[in-house]
Amino acid sequence: MVKSAAKKASNLFVWLILGLLFVALAGFGIGSFSGGGSRVGEVGDVEITAEQYARALDQEIRARIAQTGQPVTLATLRAQGIDQAVLSSLVARAALAHEAQGMGLSVGDAEVARQITQIEAFQGLDGAFDRESYEFTLRQSGLDPADFEADVRADTARSLLQLAVVGGLRPDVTLTETLVAYQGETRDFSLLTITEGSLPTGLPAPTDAELEAYYTDNPQRFTRPEARRITYAWVTPSMLMDSVPVDAAALRALYEERANLYRQPERRLLERLVFPDAAAAQAAYDAIIAGDTDFDALVAERGLTLEDVDLGEVARGDLAPEAAEAVFSDTESEIIGPVQSALGPALFRVNAVLDASEVSFEEAEEELRAELASEAARRVIDDLRDPVDDLLAGGATLEELAASTEMVLGQIDYTPVSEAGIAGYDAFREAAQAAQEGDFPELLELSDGGLFAIRLDELVPPTLPPLAEIRDEVAEAWRATALREQLAARGEALVAQLATGLAFEDLGRVETERQVRRQDFIPDAPPTLVAQVYQLAAPGDVVLVPGAEVAIIARLDRINAAARDDASVQILTQIFEQTVAQSIAQDLFEAYGQAVQAEAGIRLDQSMINAVHATFP
DSSP states (O other), X not given: OHHHHHHHHSHHHHHHHHHHHTSOOGGGTGGGOOSTTOEXXXXXTEEEEHHHHHHHHHHHHHHHHHHHSSOOOHHHHHHTTHHHHHHHHHHHHHHHHHHHHHHTOOOOHHHHHHHHHTOGGGBOTTSSBOHHHHHHHHHHTTOOHHHHHHHHHHHHHHHHHHHHHHTTOOOOHHHHHHHHHHHHOEEEEEEEEEOGGGSTTOOOOOOHXXXXXXXXXXXXXXXXXXXXXXXXEEEOHHHHTTTSOOOHHHHHHHHHHTHXXXXXXXXXXXXXXXXXXXXXXXXXXXXXXXXXXXXXXXXHHTTOOHHHHEEEEEEGGGSOHHHHHHHHHOSSOSEEEEEEETTEEEEEEEEEEEOOXXXXXXXXXXXXXXXXXXXXXXXXXXXXXHHHHHHHHTTOOHHHHHHHSSOEEEEEEEOTTOOSGGGGSHHHHHHHHHOOTTOOOOOEEOTTSOEEEEEEEEEXXXXXXXXXXXXXXXXXXXXXXXXXXXXXXXXXXXXXXXHTTOOGGGGSOEEEEEEEETTOOOTTSOTTHHHHHTTOOSTTOEEEEOOSSOEEEEEEEEEEOOOTTSHHHHHHHHHHHHHHHHHHHHHHHHHHHHHHHHHHOEXXXXXXXXXXXXXXX
């Protein structure tokens, strides 16, 4: 019985050991910790060695690097308090090991051997345990078999203790049922949508006084964020394309090189079904003509799919001569055959006919010229790189750069939301964000092959533009606010009519929603609609849900209890049972671990902890 429990529960700890096993140790000087004095702490009679702590930190660093793809250092972990979490985890493991020892929990050599021999890293090419691979792998990680086997034995004992504490937990039925009833409930409700067209007088245009008041009352809506005033010089291939010469002979050569793209022969979209002999092919064809079967049915009878017989777009030269003549000379039939194909007697189905086409040189010239001009412009820019670098190195300003080269001068008040012109390039945005006043301009590259250099002139503080400059923007914002307010006011008036006895259906066109769950979303409705419907207490209750472009009056029609025999509700029940059980087990085991630690006593050596930290770069 104990052996079976250990088998089920120890896998997690064994794989934890394996995760630690394959961490490279040399890079962090972990091998320098050895001997009985190299310990960072003790819990009861169980030591936490410096080597264990260093490995755990190293594993955490590597896991975060794998997760984020970014460099991670010990300083980063310590700034986030992760080093304390790692040490606390080791303390908890040591406390459980101390408690297991006190209880006499352990496993025999046979169980330890069974677990080790099942680890794939220790197996040879034949899949069997290989002693040499086992010892070599451990040696590469700075471990010896005795230490590793002791770790497996200790972790298995800890797993037995964990099973004893939380293995038999079952969630309270009442709690699970309450959660399922809450989450599995659905509601039926009716909706009356109020739009701008529902307003009796429509939405009037704002007066000058209204715009002035709105502008004054809402300065935060129109204040421009802090900007970085940047002067830049740049050049891109598109700027030079019209000025670089393109050789006429090169245009003609490129056209001829792509003749197969510009001159397309007649093609057909074909499917081909091959038969073992001509008689079988003829019998299949006769059955199709007689209406006894069809092409799709024949394909299925052969155990094939339409993808298996699809030839795609086929030209005459792609088929065997006899098949090509039959397929391309028949302009009427859908089924053609039987004819001899490259694979034997076959029937062809014609799905579409693509007429021959030709794009003349004159028609393709503009496209070809743009391509060659772009390539030529890139070469001009490449030739420009070194002279511009030399000018910048000699102290030339961006204004002088623009005056003496093909580069164009510009200025922008850049903010993180800027997208126009050069701000549409990621390289410029990164450089603009990083620029500091006083930096010397540096030549950088754009994604399309262009070049640019920038200078940060000043930081422009947040500014509220005059109303005259942003009148249209203010008018649009005023209109949005006014529309929301008037839609809500119209909704309140209609709700008031319901209080006088008017029927819900008499207010306007009503739509119904059925079996709506708490997490559902109603398209084109305010996002809080479903949540507010679920706040209604009884059928017949109504709620007004205002929105930016519509307001909705919702009436609760029916509350549907969770259907216990529904498959989705049964799955939900299982999920809640597992979640509640795991949550209770985690809380209980954490409390148990804290009690064990308090009873056993924890002693940490801060100087040794600092020494481990010092071995990390």
